[in-house]
Amino acid sequence: MRIAVLVALCAAAAGCVSSAADNGASLSQQDPKWSSPECQQARAAASDYAQREKDHPGWGFGVLLGPYSMGMVAAVKEHEHQQRRLLARQMHLQCSSKPLPKELDFDPASYAPKKTHYP
Template sequence: MRRAISTIVVASAAALAACTPQPAQYAQKLSMNDPKWESEDCKEIRLASLNYDDKVGQRMAIGVASGLLLGPFGIPLAIAADANQEEQRQAFAREMHLRCSSLPLPESLVEKPVRAEPRRPGADR
């Protein structure tokens, strides 16, 4: 049973890391013929993408391994750290798309609305 849970955690962490490509890879997917491509904003973020390195592969392997060593409490911590890196990479790709492409944002880069907590009666007193 434990082995099955460990396998599921490792597989889901690997899938999570593969969601958004590294910024330099994402820049290669954008059209060089787009009018925004030669803008100063686009050039600036493309240059920044060359230096972007979140070392997700290394951190994921270390994070999941240490999470497994810490038992059931460590696994969620390791996955949360990987999810945070994914969010940062997605935000960078979103910003790059907005600066370098006239096309609408792909569905994968649209920000998800944050659910507001329900208000309790009398909470605003």
């Protein structure tokens, strides 16, 4: 029971990261990169992801499946957190001439899927 509560709290904390679309709204529209096609594409991708994130079943779906689904819901929330960070990083690189903020200065390869070796 304690593990389920801990997993739920970690997943809730991961879900509190602002969306990439919100990060894009904080960038300066006066920046020369803002009107570039790459920036428009990054903003569209972030907006599409934010809409898809709102449309999925979320925590209510996990509650319906019972306590054993909490791990699955936590994994989904962690994946969403990673995707939001990657989209926010990409948007900043495409839409702003300023250096990356500290929270977006990471190696994107750290979120790449790991190769699994099966016997």
